[in-house]
Amino acid sequence: MELTVAKQKFIEAWGKLGSEWGINRTMAQVHALLLVSYEALTTEEIMKELSISRGNANMTLRDLIGWGLVEKQHKAGERKEYFYADKDTWNIARQVAKERRKRELDPVLKILDELSNVQGDVKDPEFNTFSKSVKDINKLAKNVDKTLDTMLKAEESWFWGSIFKMFK
Amino acid sequence: MELTVAKQKFIEAWGKLGSEWGINRTMAQVHALLLVSYEALTTEEIMKELSISRGNANMTLRDLIGWGLVEKQHKAGERKEYFYADKDTWNIARQVAKERRKRELDPVLKILDELSNVQGDVKDPEFNTFSKSVKDINKLAKNVDKTLDTMLKAEESWFWGSIFKMFK
DNA sequence: CTGAATTTTCAATAATTACTGAAAGTTTAA
DNA sequence: TTAAACTTTCAGTAATTATTGAAAATTCAG
16 A cells, blocks of 8 residues: 555544544544654645645644644744644543543533432432432543543553553 | 432433534433433333434434443333333443444554555655554554453453552 | 735535434234 | 324434635734
8 A cells, every 4th residue: 555545544544533532523634644744734735635725724723732732833934834743642642531531521520410419309219210320420430530530640651551450 | 409400401411421422412312311210211201301303212212222222111011112221330331332342443443454554665754654653543542442342341340440459 | 114924713605414204114902 | 904003214404513715813024
């Protein structure tokens, strides 16, 4: 397979995976493109490579920067901005986990905590079912939260080392 | 807070979380409704509770059954079908992990394996960047895959027990 | 300053995804 | 059988989400 074709396949696959996990397809594709690019790219180059508009490229890049996955670079004597993606997959995974936890898990945990404290008639099976489900999900969500916390603080080798011990 | 209001909040929160993670909002809401219902519900009841159409309810329920999260029940002497959700959060988590792995992670792993084997000019930094990124992501994805595998086989207590050892 | 290069914004539009509702299909009690 | 009860399907439509492109804003070399 030729490098150009391979890159395209990678960009396509990454875009698809992203869209299945609630990440805008274009954003995932721009990220993928930068991941496999040795040099930082200009907006112009990204637009051309992925056939997207200037506006789209600009907003997508801003989002990627907001997610901590991409950074701007400036080259001496040039007006144009260049964009470069962190290539360390462990950093990428942590960054994504961190952002999604903040944006999505935290708000849900807050609501679950509230709902865990709803009082009601312990003789009412409807109340008991509600109460138990909410408390169980809350517990699970908190476990996930703690695990993410460990992951965010961990060195890659230490984290996966710990995971692997589970297999023995 | 009243039980009815609390249920609504729960359904809303679960629906939002689902939609942020690539699961159709209605599907997540129907699941949430069944999770907090003591008794199995009919299509009619679900339609009314969530203000959705018969067609939508029917397709959503079929999907939930396909995900292994809901099952049909029949009551003696009744024509209607009743729907009941497994309330065990560990089962739910495993079921979701299992399905998403099969539907999304596996296909990507297949592509990454292919792309990991792309040959090229080791003097070309573009090729090297591509190759390294793909291989690194492949490695990460495989780690995730193995972890999911363990999780799928695990008893809840054993799994979280192992996770918690990471903290000490 | 000036104005060309570049980036940003956002209303309009396109593309995608989800939902409805009525018709067709199926099941079962009598 | 028959027909009422119930379920399924899917073309049409609605709602949501993503993208464009051109105008406005910004930047900076001269």
